[in-house]
Amino acid sequence: DIQMTQSPSSLSASVGDRVTITCRASQTITNYLNWYQQKPGKAPTILIHTTFNLQSGVPSRFSGSGSGTDFTLTIRNLQPEDSATYYCQQSYTSPWTFGQGTRVEVK
Amino acid sequence: EVQLVESGGGLVQPGGSLRLSCAASGFTVSSNYMSWIRQAPGKGLEWISLIYSGGSTYYADSVKGRFTISRDNYKNTLYLQMNSLRPEDTAVYYCAREPALDYWGQGTLVNVSS
Numbered sequence: 156d157i158q159m160t161q162s163p164s165s166l167s168a169s170v171g172d173r174v175t176i177t178c179r180a181s182q183t184i185t186n187y188l189n190w191y192q193q194k195p196g197k198a199p200t201i202l203i204h205t206t207f208n209l210q211s212g213v214p215s216r217f218s219g220s221g222s223g224t225d226f227t228l229t230i231r232n233l234q235p236e237d238s239a240t241y242y243c244q245q246s247y248t249s250p251w252t253f254g255q256g257t258r259v260e261v262k
Numbered sequence: 263e264v265q266l267v268e269s270g271g272g273l274v275q276p277g278g279s280l281r282l283s284c285a286a287s288g289f290t291v292s293s294n295y296m297s298w299i300r301q302a303p304g305k306g307l308e309w310i311s312l313i314y315s316g317g318s319t320y321y322a323d324s325v326k327g328r329f330t331i332s333r334d335n336y337k338n339t340l341y342l343q344m345n346s347l348r349p350e351d352t353a354v355y356y357c358a359r360e361p362a363l364d365y366w367g368q369g370t371l372v373n374v375s376s
Contacts, residue, residue, distance in 0.1 A: 156323075189362045189363065191307075191363070193307075198356055198366040198367065198368055198369055199307065199356075199363070199366055200366070201362060201363055201364050204361070204362035204364070205362070210364065242306065242307055244307075244309075244363070246360075246361065246362060249312065249320040250309055250320065250321075250322045250323070251297070251309040251312070252309065253306060253307040253308070253309065254306075255306050256306045256307075
């Protein structure tokens, strides 16, 4: 199985900051990397699919980059509503696997 | 509007069975591939099963041989039959539309406990 490793596991940042979350795959997944946001008690929602494609309705302050094994989610101009846990997920090969999550606190 | 509504969760004893349902609206389940994902209390997300539009199915090792994914095209509903349940299967179970899990249900809680 492909292992997905996210870092950091948690972070705290201020409104207006730029935040970067990284995700590393244990083997190449080309660009089959998706990012999700989950708020407490809610189902996850997709932010970005296939590395850099912003899902319809997601604010443009979210962006994704990377290829192969190393990927990044960037949140620019951090907002209070961005407090959540963020997960990466590979959809290159079954079984799909998720990173362990990054908890983002907005101060 | 795309909507997914799970049902069928509850309290079950170890070794018992449950069948989860995921009723879809706004799209056709049989024309898409669909996944089940679970989340144990306070833990991360775990993908557990996938069914392709052609009917091929895939499972995580943790549930292989115990869980079965299926769908009813007439009811536009996805199912997860869960047998031989274990305490470690306790989780919120979500269905989601593929590709890229673009729509999720609200989740249904399965509690395996004596």
